[in-house]
Amino acid sequence: MPDAPPTPDGILLVDKPGGITSHTAVSRARRALGTRKVGHAGTLDPMATGLLILGIGPSTRLLTHMVGLDKTYTATIALGAATTTDDAEGEVTTTADASHVSRADLAGPMAALTGDIEQVPSAVSAIKVDGQRAYDRVRAGEEVELRARPVTVARFDVLAFRPGARAEVDVVVDCSSGTYIRALARDLGEALGVGGHLTALRRTRIGPFAVAGAPLADALPEPAAALLLPPAAAASRILPVARLDDERAANLAHGRRTPALAGEHGVVAAVHGDRLVGIARVSGNRLLPVTNFPT
Structure with a gap:
């Protein structure tokens, strides 16, 4: 066979x-x-x-x-209408004329939404409330109020602005995991007094x-x-690398702790040649296996 x-x-x-x-x-x-x-x-x-x-x-x-x-997104925000989902797939709840909003008016509210902030996630997020997804509760007709959570928005910049009664803003966002771009669209619209929602979203980077x-x-x-992308190459892009000799590789591969070398700190990708032996953690002068990979 x-x-x-x-x-x-x-x-x-x-x-x-x-x-x-x-x-x-x-x-x-x-x-x-x-x-x-x-x-x-x-x-x-x-x-x-x-x-x-x-x-x-x-x-x-x-x-x-x-x-x-962390992640990078490009997005389009429509000003002049708020929706139930904070994006174009929801029902419009309020409308306002946004024709008075200029590109210069965006600077203050966007700066306030940049940095370490407390963000209330969209009600139709996947966050669990009493064991059930928030979006399932919303679809069942419940009103869901989620607590604000700390997130980091490292960059929230305008790429293009198209004025009008339904103004549109193209933006780029660098943010921590767990940040909701829909919520940024909602909060920007609220800060400008006209409402806002997301009409397009593209994730361009993860780490x-x-x-x-x-x-x-x-x-x-x-x-x-x-x-x-081979496991060793992928792990080496997200973690510091500990280069293993035969003895240290054998120890970690069998779930045993092994000596750490000078300069190895924290959580590391333990690599032997071009093979990922596992993810390990340095504790004192030892490498401790966290996740092993098959040979």
């Missing part, structure tokens, strides 16, 4: 088009790679486009170290990973294994 093909293993960067869910993108990656073991490091709404990070095979173990990475060059999620070649 011929040997079974090796299980695909690595990180796949894909560009999600609008109109499909992140779950659909994962399903298409499963088909293109011939494996069920595909996970993600954070979803996008169906309306949104841009970068999804998918973990394939054993590399799904890396995703927990990627979900908290060190960019959408540029990523294949479309609905056009993956089959097989798609050649598109995978």
Whole structure:
């Protein structure tokens, strides 16, 4: 009997088009790679486009170290109307004439929404309230009020401004994980006194990973294994690297602590040659295994 093909293993960067869910993108990656073991490091709404990070095979173990990475988005905010979902898919709740708003008027409110801020997430977020997703409660007709949460918006800049009764603002946002761009659109509109909501959203970066060059999620070649970023290369982009000799690699591979070398600190990608042995943590003068990877 011929040997079974090796299980695909690595990180796949894909560009999600609008109109499909992140779950659909994962399903298409499963088909293109011939494996069920595909996970993600954070979803996008169906309306949104841009970068999804998918973990394939054993590399799904890396995703927990990627979900908290900071992100970059480009977006379009419509001023002059607020919606139930803070984006174009919701019902309009209030309208106002935004024709008096100028580009200069944006500077103060956008500065106030930059830095370390307390942000109230959109009511249709995936945050759980008493064990149920907030968006499920909203769809059931409940009024949901979520608590403000600390987030960091490192950049909230105007790319273009189109004045009018329904003014539009193209923006770029650098932010911490957990920041809701819909909420920034809502809060900007409220600060300007005209209401606002999101009409377009694209994620262009997650940590060190960019959408540029990523294949479309609905056009993956089959097989798609050649598109995978090897585990060691992916881990080395998000964590400091501990280079292991044979002895230290064997220890960590078998779940044993092993001596740490000078200059190794914190959580590290433990690499032997071009292979990721695992994720390890330095404690005192020892490397302790956190997540092991198969040989």
